[in-house]
Amino acid sequence: MSSDNLPYAADAESPLKEAELEVLRKQYDREGQYVSIQTKFNYAWGLIKSDKAIDQRYGIKLLTEIFRDAPERRRECLYYLALGNYKLGNYAEARKYNDLLLEKENKNMQAMSLKGLIEDRVAKEGMLGVAILSGVVIAAGVMGSFLYKGLTKRR
Amino acid sequence: MVRRRHGSLVLYHQNTNISSFSRKVSSTAGTLIGPFSDPGSHYHNAMSEVSKDLKRPSIQKRVFSFSKTSPSEIVRSKLSATEISHRALTYLPDDLLKDIPENDASYSLFQGFKASVDTAATKKHREGKNLLEESTAGGPNNVTRLSKERDRTNEELDLLGVRKSIASGEIREIDRKIAQLTAIRGVVLERLAKLEQEETQLEHDLLELDNKIEDIQYDMVEEGGSPIEAEEAEAGFMSESIYSKLPSPKGRKRQKRKAMPILHEHMSPGSEIKEMQCHADLITALDFDFPFGKLVTAALDDTVRVWDLNSGRSLGQLEGHHASVKCLQVEDNYVATGSTDATIRFWDLSRSDGPSLPGSNSVTHKRGPQSNQEEDFEDDMSAISSPTGPRSSAGTQDCHLLTLDSHIGEVTALYFQNGTLVSGSADKTLRQWDLSTGRCVQTLDILWTASSTAASEDSGWSFASLGRSSSRSNLPEANADFVGALQCFDAALACGTADGLVRLWDLRSGQVHRSLVGHTGPVTALQFDDTYLVTGSMDRSIRIWDLRTGSISDAFAYEHPITSMQFDAARIVSAAGENYAKIYDRVDGRHWNCGAGAEGGKEDRLSTPAIVERVRAKEGYLVEGRRDGVVGIWTC
Known part of the structure; x- marks a missing residue:
């Protein structure tokens, strides 16, 4: 895949205008049961670019359908699924899909940059989590020691 | 070749499984996406439908696995109902994930997206360009402007190429669907032919039975009545006008078919x-x-x-x-x-x-x-x-x-x-x-x-x-x-x-x-x-x-x-x-x-x-x- 075949993660952070998304949705609805893969993807990508979690979820659902129905598009779909899940905060999924893609194309710039982004985000949230967790543990320890002291005093 | 064929067959089977699943998914999608305010009951509805698929252990493992994830994700994936159902809906089995063929399409989906989104924009552009050209005069800026113009036109041309291959790809896709449908039609036609064959056979049998019953009844009547009477009746029948014979079911049963071949x-x-x-x-x-x-x-x-x-x-x-x-x-x-x-x-x-x-x-x-x-x-x-x-x-x-x-x-x-x-x-x-x-x-x-x-x-x-x-x-x-x-x-x-x-x-x-x-x-x-x-x-x-x-x-x-x-x-x-x-x-x-x-x-x-x-x-x-x-x- 050449470099301009896939959008960078930054592209996914700029939502389409309401009207633009509406156009894609209408196209998708009009084709109904026999919707073409391109139309479906257009709508799905528009949804993933959106900043609403509902839209993003639906976008991922559509992408999942494309992945299932069109084997020749699976490789591309992996990237979009990774990107969508990254935006939703499902880092495990995002990482899984992205790693699969990197397995196939280890020089894919977009996937590599996405990998970096996911790692950063997980690390940050992980630190935060560790901080919270350790905070809780310390608080519990303090409480425990107070209680212990109280008990021993009463005795 | 054979292996590939086999592969595609397996794939087809998977696809049928998947499409049955995705049908369920799309039927529940409305309930899942719409009301976020009241996830409880909808979640139950949705889950009761997908639960069959979820009972497969591999899926359960996948849905609830949270190795290497951030704590907030763990919390959400454990506690949020919509989150869980969403994960179930967008779950891709491992064998599908392993089966990723080479992409030989002439354009990527993203290029296709750009091409279709930019359609309106480039049209406007072209109209504007024509206006510009009229006001064009000599000057040093002109060269850079024109080369820019050329780049954009090149880009446009590429986009057009992508759009073209999208269209031809869609036509191929439709052709494939038509071919599939014709094949199915042939099978059904064959079935119809077989059914009609059976139908005629049954009608045939029915007629035979009818005739046998009539014969037996006629014999019984004949045995009951005196032979002379019967003969008279026969003679009377023969001398009766032909017209009365026309609609009468006497003699042999009228062969009226119950079913018409189509x-x-x-x-x-x-x-x-x-x-x-x-x-x-x-x-x-x-x-x-x-x-x-x-x-x-x-x-x-x-x-x-x-x-x-x-x-x-x-x-x-x-x-x-x-x-x-x-x-x-x-x-x-x-x-x-x-x-x-x-x-x-x-x-x-x-x-x-x-x-x-x-x-x-x-x-x-x-x-x-x-x-x-x-x-x-x-x-x-x-x-x-x-x-x-x-x-x-x-x-x-x-x-x-x-x-x-x-x-x-x-x-x-x-x-x-x-x-x-x-x-x-x-x-x-x-x-x-x-x-x-x-x-x-x-x-x-x-x-x-x-x-x-x-x-x-x-x-x-x-x-x-x-x-x-x-x-x-x-x-x-x-x-x-x-x-x-x-x-x-x-x-x-x-x-x-x-x-x-x-x-x-x-x-x-x-x-x-x-x-x-x-x-x-x-x-x-x-x-x-x-x-x-x-x-x-x-x-x-x-x-x-x-x-x-x-x-x-x-x-x-x-x-x-x-x-x-x-x-x-x-x-x-x-x-x-x-x-x-x-x-x-x-x-x-x-x-x-x-x-x-x-x-x-x-x-x-x-x-x-x-x-x-x-x-x-x-x-x-x-x-x-x-x-x-x-x-x-x-x-x-």
Whole structure:
């Protein structure tokens, strides 16, 4: 895949205008049961670019359908699924899909940059989590020691 | 190659599994996406539907696995209902994830996205560009501006290329879907053919049972009553008018079918259903009762044969005529035949040995486009080579009901309906018969009526037409039958004659009340419905007349004289001296050829098919009889 075949993660952070998304949705609805893969993807990508979690979820659902129905598009779909899940905060999924893609194309710039982004985000949230967790543990320890002291005093 | 094929098969199976899952998914999608405010109940609804799939352990493992994830994700994936169902819906099984083929598409989905989103923008751009160009003048900035312009145009061109490949890709996709659907259609058609085969078999059995029951009942009655009484009853029955016999189910059970075959309606027009060698000589007349029913054929070899269109087997002969039969009509089980021996015979096919058709039980024939014609052919030939054998005539010897013999010239046209039969003969008369008594009730002398009408009317064309008819009689075409065709309905009768005139009669007064002038050769075929009258003539033309105005409403001509024609609401089918039938589609006004000699037909024929002499068509089921005695059956 050449470099301009896939959008960078930054592209996914700029939502389409309401009207633009509406156009894609209408196209998708009009084709109904026999919707073409391109139309479906257009709508799905528009949804993933959106900043609403509902839209993003639906976008991922559509992408999942494309992945299932069109084997020749699976490789591309992996990237979009990774990107969508990254935006939703499902880092495990995002990482899984992205790693699969990197397995196939280890020089894919977009996937590599996405990998970096996911790692950063997980690390940050992980630190935060560790901080919270350790905070809780310390608080519990303090409480425990107070209680212990109280008990021993009463005795 | 094989491996790949196998792979795609596996893939297909997966796809079917998946699509069933995705159907569930899409049906629950609405409930999942819409109401976020009340996730509880909807979640339950959704989950109850997907839970079946979720029970598979691998999925459970996947959905609830949270290795290497951030704490917030763990919290959400454990606690948020929508989150859980969403994960279930967008879950991709590992085997699918492993199966990722090389992408050989000429454009990526993202390029496709850009191309379709940018369509509107670039159009605007181009309009703007044209305006710009007008204001272009020399200057140093111009070069950079123009090169920028060039880059953009290049980009646009690329986008156009992508759009083009999107379109062609979509077309390929649609083609694939169409191919799949056609394949499925073929399978279903095959199934329909099989079902109809079974259906006919069952109807057959039913009829046999009915007849057995009736026989036993009849025997019981006979045993109960005195033999003389029974004989009297028999005699009374015989002397009763034929008319009372017509609708009566006495004797043999009327063969009324419960189900009508519809297979031919689903086959593509122009496909061959069957080909039968019915006679060894030119087919002079043929008719059938309904698609896949009974066919009666007459040929120059002086025989009249009855055929089962379903199996393609001979049911026997109608014996009695001393010369060849030139016209015949089949209506339900009744057959009228008009012969060159100047007699008309009337037959009832249900009085034959009906269900015990020779050989039809032992061999089940596969019907449909791939029917085993060679086998049929041999059987039919053997039937023909022993026409006097007991097998072919035994079944139909009781069929004869009436002989009508007042004509003094060969009978060339006949039509019957509701107990009235009208015949046209070379003695230049039309006779009207009462089928209940077997007597001639009216004789219409065509020439006398024509001259008297001409004398009483002083309109010029009547004289002209008379003069023409006399001059025409010297032409070689005059060897055509004087009465080429006729049809009646109630008191209305239309007949077409060798002078090219179509006369409309009133049977109550016995007068011609209108003549339709136009054909320049003998009329050979004629049929009317409530609005139109269609005629075919030796002058190569087919004319469609409007009966309400008496004027011509449409006409067209073929290369050779029309020998036979039949029409219904959808089409006009005619035999016009070619080795295929000519069909005029009345709905979309299209002419096309249907038959063995039509282009696109079978190339591997041993010899060129003979010229089609007679055609009959009902409900898109076309039967054509050729000069070499072959009868072909087609869909049209």
